[in-house]
Amino acid sequence: MSRGWGQVTIRQLSYLTMSLSKRWIITETTPSAEDLAAQLKFSPLLAQILINRGFNSANDCATFLHPRLTHLHEPFAIANLRRAAERIAKAIRDGQRIVIYGDYDVDGITATAILWHAITLLGGLVDFYVPHRIDEGYGLSEQAITQVCDTGAQLIISVDCGITALGPALIAGSRGVDLIITDHHEWKESPDGTAPLLPECYTVVHPRLCHDEPAYPNENLCGAGVAFKLAWGLGLVMSGANRVSDSFREFLVEATALAALGTIADVVPLVGENRTLVYFGLGGLKQTKLRGLKALIDSAGLGGQDIDSYHVGFKLAPRLNASGRMGHAQLAIEMLTKASESKAQEIAAYLEQQNRERQAMEKRILTAALQQVSENQLDAEDCHGIVLGGEGWHAGVIGIVASRIVDRFHRPTVMISLTNGHGQGSGRSIGGFHLTNALHACRDCLESFGGHEMACGLKLRSERFADFRRAFADYTRQNLNAEQLLPRLIIDAVAPLKMINAGLVQEMQQLGPFGRGNRKPLLACCDVSLVGKPRRVGKNGDHLQLQVRDSTGQMKCIAFGYGPMMDELSAGRSIDLAVEPTLNEYNGHTSVELEIKDLKINGHGDTLKTTPLRQT
Numbered sequence: 137m138s139r140g141w142g143q144v145t146i147r148q149l150s151y152l153t154m155s156l157s158k159r160w161i162i163t164e165t166t167p168s169a170e171d172l173a174a175q176l177k178f179s180p181l182l183a184q185i186l187i188n189r190g191f192n193s194a195n196d197c198a199t200f201l202h203p204r205l206t207h208l209h210e211p212f213a214i215a216n217l218r219r220a221a222e223r224i225a226k227a228i229r230d231g232q233r234i235v236i237y238g239d240y241d242v243d244g245i246t247a248t249a250i251l252w253h254a255i256t257l258l259g260g261l262v263d264f265y266v267p268h269r270i271d272e273g274y275g276l277s278e279q280a281i282t283q284v285c286d287t288g289a290q291l292i293i294s295v296d297c298g299i300t301a302l303g304p305a306l307i308a309g310s311r312g313v314d315l316i317i318t319d320h321h322e323w324k325e326s327p328d329g330t331a332p333l334l335p336e337c338y339t340v341v342h343p344r345l346c347h348d349e350p351a352y353p354n355e356n357l358c359g360a361g362v363a364f365k366l367a368w369g370l371g372l373v374m375s376g377a378n379r380v381s382d383s384f385r386e387f388l389v390e391a392t393a394l395a396a397l398g399t400i401a402d403v404v405p406l407v408g409e410n411r412t413l414v415y416f417g418l419g420g421l422k423q424t425k426l427r428g429l430k431a432l433i434d435s436a437g438l439g440g441q442d443i444d445s446y447h448v449g450f451k452l453a454p455r456l457n458a459s460g461r462m463g464h465a466q467l468a469i470e471m472l473t474k475a476s477e478s479k480a481q482e483i484a485a486y487l488e489q490q491n492r493e494r495q496a497m498e499k500r501i502l503t504a505a506l507q508q509v510s511e512n513q514l515d516a517e518d519c520h521g522i523v524l525g526g527e528g529w530h531a532g533v534i535g536i537v538a539s540r541i542v543d544r545f546h547r548p549t550v551m552i553s554l555t556n557g558h559g560q561g562s563g564r565s566i567g568g569f570h571l572t573n574a575l576h577a578c579r580d581c582l583e584s585f586g587g588h589e590m591a592c593g594l595k596l597r598s599e600r601f602a603d604f605r606r607a608f609a610d611y612t613r614q615n616l617n618a619e620q621l622l623p624r625l626i627i628d629a630v631a632p633l634k635m636i637n638a639g640l641v642q643e644m645q646q647l648g649p650f651g652r653g654n655r656k657p658l659l660a661c662c663d664v665s666l667v668g669k670p671r672r673v674g675k676n677g678d679h680l681q682l683q684v685r686d687s688t689g690q691m692k693c694i695a696f697g698y699g700p701m702m703d704e705l706s707a708g709r710s711i712d713l714a715v716e717p718t719l720n721e722y723n724g725h726t727s728v729e730l731e732i733k734d735l736k737i738n739g740h741g742d743t744l745k746t747t748p749l750r751q752t
Contacts, residue, residue, distance in 0.1 A: 360398025
């Protein structure tokens with residue numbers, strides 16, 4: 137037992153929730169938090185949260201809280217990036233036709249746009265190609281590379297794809313066309329497993345490749361991040377100096393907005409350099425000069441507003457993704473690159489329509505998927521991985537549904553669309569389980585696969601679906617233990633209600649932008665009692681609005697999705713809450729509200745207490 141804030145003692149507990157067991161891991165307080173708070177002139181609670189995230193000195197905290205563009209790593213620290221930049225510069229100077237080969241998700245779309253704008257600004261002759269998700273599938277294909285070569289391309293640059301494209305690279309080489317591959321996904325290994333098996337092409341730019349050079353400090357760059365660094369390196373090569381021109385620097389600052397979209401949408405860790413890119417990119421979205429980006433923002437009803445990572449993840453990214461999921465991502469790239477203002481607005485409106493269609497289709501597939509989980513008992517305790525398949529499921533939507541299934545059951549999940557004897561799949565994982573490694577173990581059932589730790593894509597013959605489901609189930613059963621299948625809530629501290637005021641919430645907001653690797657602060661309010669009966673709110677009464685109090689004060693709470701629990705919550709009931717404090721503005725008045733992320737009823741027989749755990 138450790139000392140908590142004020143008179144509250146930190147308890148570290150494990151409970152059973154309404155549907156899934158969740159382990160609460162409440163970090164012990166650190167004696168140095170108060171000293172750090174005094175140096176930073178922050179509350180001890182915020183200092184503790186910073187310590188929980190690995191920032192133990194005032195200097196480290198200041199660097200984290202106040203990102204600067206000078207914190208970005210030099211682009212030429214990425215292996216082969218200088219060689220790639222010099223080849224693109226030669227193509228620009230010689231008037232060679234350059235084609236950017238992109239991908240159809242947000243990361244690939246924004247990566248394509250960044251490089252297109254950079255090359256165009258520097259006077260290059262550039263176009264782009266993006267495959268159709270359904271008709272062509274992910275990545276470089278031999279047919280597509282042949283088609284691009286036939287159009288007269290003299291240099292092809294892949295973004296956010298290509299690291300496993302061994303055959304397509306050979307075709308480009310045989311046609312005398314230089315191919316530069318930029319990617320961040322997993323590569324294939326050589327037969328003996330001692331080295332990457334890379335495509336034979338002009339060069340490969342990848343943040344985890346290092347050859348004989350020191351490793352690049354940020355191995356978690358997404359495709360748009362790699363494209364941003366290549367654009368920066370290209371600007372340096374074209375300037376012939378150790379800094380880019382003023383006009384190109386202005387463009388790079390503007391391009392952080394595109395890089396931020398790709399970084400947030402691809403769910404890479406928002407720490408270090410990624411955090412810096414997103415911090416400045418989000419700041420630039422409000423005043424962006426890019427016509428297409430402005431049209432996208434306006435179509436989402438965000439014009440003139442401050443935009444945060446939530447708006448990107450749930451408002452802007454889905455609209456861009458809708459183009460590749462429901463139609464062709466070519467339109468989204470056109471909107472972000474060469475479209476006129478009126479054309480950009482027209483495309484943005486069309487993407488809005490496609491996104492609504494995507495939402496309706498997603499709902500239908502999710503309903504069918506949940507029924508399949510129930511019928512096949514894939515929610516049983518001994519099932520550690522879920523594979524679902526359906527005839528005619530839209531291949532562009534199943535990845536989103538896989539995420540919904542993971543959220544509900546906390547199991548690695550693969551969704552497969554089965555059509556005319558073929559299956560196209562998309563998977564999502566849980567923390568600590570490498571999904572692409574799992575597919576490698578099941579490769580005898582698959583025609584092709586690719587991806588990274590948290591997400592993947594695959595193809596198989598329909599008759600091998602059952603074999604793959606069994607193989608995946610066996611692999612997950614052998615490589616995931618029961619503890620890993622329990623969702624964890626990492627809680628920064630226990631806090632009395634009185635401490636959670638507007639000033640603290642404003643301090644916490646400085647920790648953003650939030651996302652993977654930099655979650656929103658989560659606090660525990662223990663032994664609070666209900667004031668009156670909770671009230672069901674929302675269109676279908678799905679949510680609960682409640683008041684709680686402890687010995688220090690009283691506060692309003694909102695619990696999304698907890699409507700069915702209302703009958704268990706009588707006035708005076710003692711509960712523990714895991715909460716995210718928020719500021720609620722209404723009629724010019726600002727108040728603090730607690731958004732409940734988990735709720736435990738004290739005294740229930742299913743409450744489990746375990747050995748105290750520390751956050752690692």
